[in-house]
Amino acid sequence: MKILVGIKRVVDYNVRVRVLPDGSGVDTDGVKMSVNPFDEIALEEALRIKEAGKAEEVIVVSVGGDECQQQLRTGLAMGADRAIQVKTGESLQPLSVARAFLKIIEREQPGLVILGKQAIDDDNSQTGQMLAALWDRPQATFASKLTLSDGSATVVREVDIGLETIEIDLPAVVTVDLRLNEPRFVKLPDIMKAKRKPLDVVPLEDLDVGADSNLSVTKFAPPAQRAKGIMVEDAAQLVQELKNRGLV
Amino acid sequence: MSRILIIGEHDGQNLNLAIAKCVRCAQAIGGDIDIAIFGNAVDAIAAEAASLDSVSKVIAVSADHLAAPLAVNWAPEAVALAADYSHVLGPSTTLGRDLMPRVAALLGVNQVSDIMEVTDSSTFKRPIYAGNAIVDVQCAEGQTIVGTVRAASWQAVDASGSGSVESRAAAGSPASHSRYVGLEAGGGERPDLQSAAKVVSGGRALGSVENFELIYQLADRLGAGVGASRAAVDAGYCPNDMQVGQTGKIIAPDLYMAFGISGAIQHITGIKDAGTIVAVNKDSEAPIFEVSDIGLVGDLFKVIPELESLLG
Numbered sequence: 001m002k003i004l005v006g007i008k009r010v011v012d013y014n015v016r017v018r019v020l021p022d023g024s025g026v027d028t029d030g031v032k033m034s035v036n037p038f039d040e041i042a043l044e045e046a047l048r049i050k051e052a053g054k055a056e057e058v059i060v061v062s063v064g065g066d067e068c069q070q071q072l073r074t075g076l077a078m079g080a081d082r083a084i085q086v087k088t089g090e091s092l093q094p095l096s097v098a099r100a101f102l103k104i105i106e107r108e109q110p111g112l113v114i115l116g117k118q119a120i121d122d123d124n125s126q127t128g129q130m131l132a133a134l135w136d137r138p139q140a141t142f143a144s145k146l147t148l149s150d151g152s153a154t155v156v157r158e159v160d161i162g163l164e165t166i167e168i169d170l171p172a173v174v175t176v177d178l179r180l181n182e183p184r185f186v187k188l189p190d191i192m193k194a195k196r197k198p199l200d201v202v203p204l205e206d207l208d209v210g211a212d213s214n215l216s217v218t219k220f221a222p223p224a225q226r227a228k229g230i231m232v233e234d235a236a237q238l239v240q241e242l243k244n245r246g247l248v
Numbered sequence: 249m250s251r252i253l254i255i256g257e258h259d260g261q262n263l264n265l266a267i268a269k270c271v272r273c274a275q276a277i278g279g280d281i282d283i284a285i286f287g288n289a290v291d292a293i294a295a296e297a298a299s300l301d302s303v304s305k306v307i308a309v310s311a312d313h314l315a316a317p318l319a320v321n322w323a324p325e326a327v328a329l330a331a332d333y334s335h336v337l338g339p340s341t342t343l344g345r346d347l348m349p350r351v352a353a354l355l356g357v358n359q360v361s362d363i364m365e366v367t368d369s370s371t372f373k374r375p376i377y378a379g380n381a382i383v384d385v386q387c388a389e390g391q392t393i394v395g396t397v398r399a400a401s402w403q404a405v406d407a408s409g410s411g412s413v414e415s416r417a418a419a420g421s422p423a424s425h426s427r428y429v430g431l432e433a434g435g436g437e438r439p440d441l442q443s444a445a446k447v448v449s450g451g452r453a454l455g456s457v458e459n460f461e462l463i464y465q466l467a468d469r470l471g472a473g474v475g476a477s478r479a480a481v482d483a484g485y486c487p488n489d490m491q492v493g494q495t496g497k498i499i500a501p502d503l504y505m506a507f508g509i510s511g512a513i514q515h516i517t518g519i520k521d522a523g524t525i526v527a528v529n530k531d532s533e534a535p536i537f538e539v540s541d542i543g544l545v546g547d548l549f550k551v552i553p554e555l556e557s558l559l560g
Contacts, residue, residue, distance in 0.1 A: 019381045094349070127349075179488055235558060
């Protein structure tokens with residue numbers, strides 16, 4: 001079985017993102033970029049499945065400009081066997097990304113596709129579900145446990161009211177939550193090795209992905225700030241303040 | 249004029265409170281508001297939905313295979329109804345986040361996730377980068393608008409309505425490739441985190457499962473729901489469904505009390521809409537104090553027992 005893992009290049013989660021003064025976007029100049037943290041978890045899971053002898057090949061896929069090759073190389077250094085860049089200069093919305101992934105799926109015929117549950121830049125949480133819909137296959141979102149058996153998977157999902165378990169036939173799309181695993185650190189020799197692993201570049205135009213532009217982002221603004229609060233000295237003062245505000 | 253369909257979330261017994269908040273968002277869009285209820289034996293839930301203020305009609309679709317909220321089974325039902333509507337909305341709960349993108353893809357559109365404000369019937373504000381930026385999203389003319397409603401941004405409408413209920417047969421058949429196994433519910437008897445008026449929350453500083461009991465005790469004294477930072481959940485001090493923040497729950501209680509939570513931006517985005525934020529932390533430099541309304545620099549192991557006795 002092949003496993004396909006999605007990798008998105010995003011602003012590192014430790015960076016405090018600032019909106020540009022003219023409202024045209026956020027400041028990414030000289031800002032540290034990383035693999036979307038959920039995608040690292042997705043890749044780690046795929047690697048563990050392979051190491052357990054249940055998959056033969058792990059392929060990382062990213063949609064973007066050449067700069068995303070950096071994140072694909074990180075994926076290769078973590079242990080992926082090869083990488084595919086779907087090359088485009090445009091910033092695509094989730095439906096187009098899902099369509100591009102579907103084309104790669106048709107070429108590669110994976111038994112499992114693992115993606116992060118959301119990207120921490122757009123916070124959309126759409127691509128995996130859209131891909132499953134277009135592929136007409138099962139989806140198991142927000143996975144915190146994944147158990148493979150012959151031709152199917154049991155997935156524990158983190159939902160608002162607890163932990164839900166579903167069973168899905170493969171091939172399928174799984175999107176991963178934080179507590180599925182802890183991704184491994186990349187070691188220096190692996191970075192060297194990753195440079196020799198194959199990275200295919202596929203121009204988006206070659207995939208014949210239809211245009212989708214039903215949404216456009218017209219303005220960026222900083223969030224509203226909360227008014228400055230007060231500090232109290234002890235528990236008694238705190239309770240008094242809460243009483244004054246009618247909260248207890 | 250807009251025709252808005254809201255996909256109703258429920259637990260088989262009651263309508264999720266987030267749906268009354270979706271109705272408020274639909275009111276802001278303006279137009280006819282209908283609610284679809286998918287499930288099995290949903291008469292009581294449909295009646296509850298029909299009683300929400302300004303709801304015209306509830307479409308109840310009952311079938312065995314719709315009893316569990318599997319997106320693969322619910323999405324075709326939503327798509328079958330969508331042709332009559334300009335907008336199809338769901339809540340930004342885990343159910344809505346699972347279901348609605350599947351609906352959007354089947355309709356061939358991108359989704360507007362986490363609608364926090366309506367500018368007009370096709371322009372919406374939503375947060376990105378963990379709430380560090382707010383964007384205006386403009387939807388193209390002539391295509392169905394699919395969106396999820398960020399519940400914490402909207403007040404629930406009341407139950408003063410008198411909509412009609414129409415039962416329909418399921419349009420789709422069960423997907424054989426996906427099977428619902430079961431739910432291990434967390435939470436227990438305490439107020440639901442996403443609708444509680446008060447929430448007491450604990451962070452890594454609690455240090456252990458045993459110590460986290462302090463948070464439960466204070467919450468029970470206040471009749472509050474219980475939340476946690478990602479660090480506390482990752483450390484195993486409490487269940488995952490308590491996590492508040494960018495990748496957990498976004499909440500807006502009247503009172504939020506954070507103990508031993510440093511206040512990473514990913515956590516802050518989950519509590520920004522709270523009425524009053526109280527922070528207790530040993531570290532006077534903790535970023536949580538930048539957003540707190542009432543801050544106290546102190547040891548939570550001393551402060552919590554004091555609060556309990558003062559509130560007793």
